[in-house]
Amino acid sequence: MVGSAVPVTEKLRVNQVVSENTHQVVVRGSASVPDPKPPVEKILSTDKTAKIKKIELVPNKAIVEGTLTLQIVYVAFEPAQSVHSMHAQLPFTTFVDLPGAQPGMDTRGKVTVEDISVSPHHGNPLKLDVAAVLSVFVKVTEMRDIDVVTQCPSGATCETERLTVSNVVASETRQVIVSDDFDVPQDKPAVEKILDVNATAEITGTRLIKDKVIVDGTVTVQVLYVAALPEQPVHQLHRSFRFSDFVEVPGATPDMDVRVDAVVENADVEPLQAVCCNRLRADVVLKLTAFVSEPREITVLTRVSGIQVTMVKLRIDHVVGEGAVQVVLRDVFETPDPKPAVEKILSTSVEKTRVTETKIISDKVIIRGYVDVQVVYVAAGSDQPVHAMHRRVHFRTFVEIKGVQSGMDVEVRPVVEFMTASAEGCEVTLELVLKVTVKVSQSLQREVAISVTPAPTPTPICPPGQTISYTVQAGDTFWSIAQKYNTDVNAIINANPGKTPENLLPGDVISVPCVAKG
Structure with missing residues (x-):
């Protein structure tokens, strides 16, 4: 690409990635069966989630504190072999090496449970042994203002790339x-x-x-x-x-x-x-x-030849693509025991909307999650008391985004745009319109041009002892021409009889004697 006469720049304010890294940690511990739950004979299922509570930056490192939460369904160690569930939490602390990180920078973290094992403790059926493998990811960013050159300067040959960045x-x-x-x-x-x-x-x-x-x-x-x-x-x-x-x-x-x-x-x-x-x-x-x-699309120069430029390493989250989808959710259920039947629904409200899983396949993002809803209603009784019940509505959908691949970062924002509830007999019907917005990005590192150093004006060639021909330019005077060629004004006047400073016009060809050195 051959460029324009004047370099064009644009100002960006971006979260420059200072460092990012992933660390695996093994969490081991024990969970006690709460009283009055019966002891454990066999584990049936384990629902697990992990959450980061705190990230503290020290030089070149992040200290991460979090909690592993378990919902365990088990067969009781008793003749009836009844099925029970219990809740347990295990704290964890680990660190992630992050070269260049300093206290005060912005951090973002994510923890994933990669594997888990829960088994009854040998010799004590009221205790469970827990071992989990967690993957802890931390990214450190710093907000920076950068002026980038967006058009190839005149006299240069450039390689360009079109980027989509999140401009703050x-x-x-x-x-x-x-x-x-x-x-x-x-x-x-x-x-x-x-x-x-x-x-x-x-x-x-x-x-x-x-x-x-x-x-x-x-x-x-x-x-x-x-x-x-x-x-x-x-x-x-x-x-x-x-x-x-x-x-x-x-x-x-x-x-x-x-x-x-x-x-x-x-x-x-x-x-x-x-x-x-x-x-x-x-x-x-x-x-x-x-x-x-x-989102902002911008053209950057990644390689420049022919002139001197200043390059800087740009390390940012490049937006691969964005998309959204609307999902209609319908859930029919009976009022849970011991809640009374519904006569009239007064109000509905969203308590929580959460994404539990995202998965990228070729050109598509699959999303799973749930919406927690509260329904306030008048009970079907003589005194018509007001009650509230809670319901979790699960959803699964996908968003098509060209170019996305496994391993990229996914940001999902689910919003309930509309919700209604109705009751007929013992059944309650919930209907929701959910908008799911997805943005996929990946860390990108590029050397980009941020300024152009003007090329020094070459000294005109004037061989000593010779006389050269010069075409007068707009604004030229005998004095400026003498300065350009390091000669004497009177020597130029004497070499051009009939030409005076008053009648020197652009386009005139004059003789310029070059001064002999030594």
Whole structure:
């Protein structure tokens, strides 16, 4: 490609990838069968999920803390061989080597359960031995403003490439306090003293309006406390509650992309003063950081010859493609025991929308997930009490995106656009319209041109002792011509009788005597 006279540049604000890496970790531990569940004879199935709770950057390394959550279905060790289920959590801590990473940079992480083994503990059927293989991925980025050359300069030969990048329009941070008053669960004793509080936050939904990002999320607090009993045993309880807030981001519009990170900066749980130890108040300080971006296609120069240019290594997430699909979900079910039958439905609301699995095949992304719905209704009884029930609706769909391949990064955003519920007899019918938006990207590393160094003006050739012919250019004077050829003004005037500074015109051909050196 041969270029234009003036180099053209465009400014990009991108999340430059500093480092990324994957580390495998083996998590081993034991889970106790909770009282009053019977002991275990045989494991039937294990549903497993892993979640990252915290990523802390130290120089060239990330410390990752997370939780492995298990839902285990088993046959009881008793004559009736009844089937039961139990819930267990195992914490894990590991590190990922990330050359170049420094505290304060942005991080994104993902953990996948690659394999798991759960078996009854030898000699103790009330314990289970757990061994899991986790794959922990961490990417470190830093926001940078880069001016890239987009057109080949004049006199150069260039190789170009067309990239689609997520150009960061703006990013803003806001600190918020979310609070919740709640009762100690009935199966737990009252609280005498709080020993420790651990809190995590999860963003469940984002919505863009002009100059603002609306954020929905869930905070989960785990409380370790001394019970108000004579023997003062130590107990643990957890509480999850939802929050909704916003971050002002000037320049944001509804059609842009948004990512929000939530970091727990502080968490306190205290008994309410007016109620004796059975009612608690949680106050959690969150730092919400919103990144608003939009896809942008840009041409970059990856190789330039013929002139001097400054190249820089651009390491970014290149957007391979985007797509969306609408899915209609219909679920018919009976009211769960011991809930009464429905006479009239008052309201429906979405509690959580989650993607549980994504899989890339050639030119297609397969998505699995679920929507948790709450239905508030009037019961079919003489006193017509109001009840609420919860229902999980699973979905499976796919989005076609040309060029996607296994191993690329997938970002999925499911949004419930419409929902309705109706009841007839003992049956409740839920209908939802779900929009699933998918963006596929891959890490890309390229050397790109960011500036052009002007070529030095060559010194005109004027052999000493000779006289050359020169064509006058616009703006030339005898003095400027003498400076160009390092000669004397009077020598040029004497060599061109009849030509004066007043009648020197562009296009005239004059003689220029070259000064002999030495």
